[in-house]
Amino acid sequence: MLFDAHCHLDFDSFDADRQAVFERAHAVGVSRFMVPGTTRERWGAVLSLxxxxxxxxxxxxxxxxxxxxxxxxxxxLEKAVAPGDRLVGIGECGIDARFEATLERQWELFEAQLQLAKRYRLPVIIHCVHADDQVAKRLKQLDLPARGLIHAFGGSPEQARRFVDLGYWLGLGGAVTYDRAKRLHRAVRAIPDDGFVLETDSPDMPLAGRQGQRNEPAHLDETLARVALLRGQDADWVAASAWDNTHRLFRLEAASL
Ligand SMILES: [Zn+2]
Structure with a gap:
């Protein structure tokens, strides 16, 4: 069984066939989904999913x-978090250094959400593009009680090791399926068995060979196959590790799922 640890199934691009998307995922063994919120306007749709x-x-x-x-x-956000039973984390939040003009405001918002994660002892779901070193430094200082997910990890083996040493999990997604991603492939080999989860980031992050298409959770098995190949491990072993890790990350009872 597979857990898509990060997918935006609330997005409009799934409005026409959302139920079919879930059914196609279940048909290939993807049976659990974590949907993070992105804007206040969309939170209602996320909560209803x-x-x-x-x-x-x-x-x-x-x-x-x-x-x-x-x-x-x-x-x-704090009002929505406070009841404490509906959410498994704070996020998606983080830093995207491709957008330099807004970096200061990005850090303000990220910092505020990290503080919420600290106060409510929830894991944080982090989007981190071209900012791995700065984000790792801040996470080390903050020592968040429930740690979190470095979603769509795309860094080096050294950056992977640092996040794992801090207690964070790395989200492996479609980026690993590209032959040119040599540095990421080295990182995938270097992550310990208890340090990663699998995710699609649907509808984004298309897999190799599917560029320009909408991504969906049913494709997670292709990422699994590539991660297993890179790590020289059996796909069943990788799937079981990722499944356990996702439950630990979001502090879910295996029995209730
Ligand atoms: Zn995302």
Whole structure:
């Protein structure tokens, strides 16, 4: 069984066939899904997906959508987090250094969400592009009680090791399926068995050979196959490790799933 540890199934691009997307995933053994929030406007859709027995959710303010975040969104986030039973984490939040003009505001929002994760003892789901070293430094200082996920990890073996040593899990997704991703492949080989989860980031991050297409959780088995090949491990072993790791990361009872 596979757990898609990060997929945006609330996005509009799934409105026309969302149920079929779930069915195709289940048909290939992808039976659990973590859907993170990206903007306040979408939180309602995320929370309603969380009513499904096979979905768990988090809420956050994503750096990519910085222009959509308004004053008051952080307070609203804290209000949504406070009940404590609906969310398995804070996020998606983080730093995307491709967007230099907004970096200062990105760090303000990220820092506020890290503090929420600390206060409510929830894991944090981190989007981190071209900022691995700075983010790792801040995570080390903060010593968050529930750690979290470095989603769509794309860094070096050294960066992977540092996040794992800090107690964070690395999300491995479609990027590993590209032959040119040599540095990431070295990192995938270097991660310990208890340090990674598998994710699609649907509808984004298309796999090799599927560029330009919408991604969906049913493709997670292709990422699994590539990770197993890179690590020289049996796919069943990798799947079982990732399944256990995802439950530990989001502190889910295996029995309740
Ligand atoms: Zn995402």
């Amino acid at each position: 969380g009513e499904r027995a096979d979905v768990v959710v988090a809420l956050g303010l994503h750096p990519y959508f910085i222009a959509q975040h308004a004053a008051g969104d952080l307070e609203a």
